[in-house]
Amino acid sequence: MPIANCKRCNRIFNKGRRELCPQCIAEEDAAFRVVKAYLKDHRDATLAEVTDATEVDVELLVAMIRNGRLLLRDNPNLTYPCERCGQPTHAGHYCPQCAAELVTALSGAQEELARKIKGKDNDGYYSRRQHL
Ligand SMILES: [Zn+2]
Ligand SMILES: [Zn+2]
Incomplete structure (x- = not known):
């Protein structure tokens, strides 16, 4: 089993197909569930409201949206800046x-x-x- 440093916490772990250690994966999964549950009850929430209420890292939240794990079809106010022009967007990088x-x-x-x-x-x- 090859070992690697976790991309997120830098701990050494047995590298599988993912770049994060099992603990970080578990933490991200937990954060994802918390955010999902919050968004279901607060459809008009903004990015700041979600991170305040759930205490999930804003970068982690944006990463979940960018990689398509978190879909915001029902949450029109949850936007983050486009990587190119800075306009609010809510899917992908741009x-x-x-x-x-x-x-x-x-x-x-x-x-x-x-x-x-x-x-x-x-x-x-x-x-x-x-x-x-
Ligand atoms: Zn880790
Ligand atoms: Zn743009």
């Missing part, structure tokens, strides 16, 4: 607008890259031929 812009930018960059690779191949081919 607000819907940034997510859309990034998809567009990414596909544009991929097309450009594909063109560059293609052009480079051709240049290489022709310059090699010219040297022969």
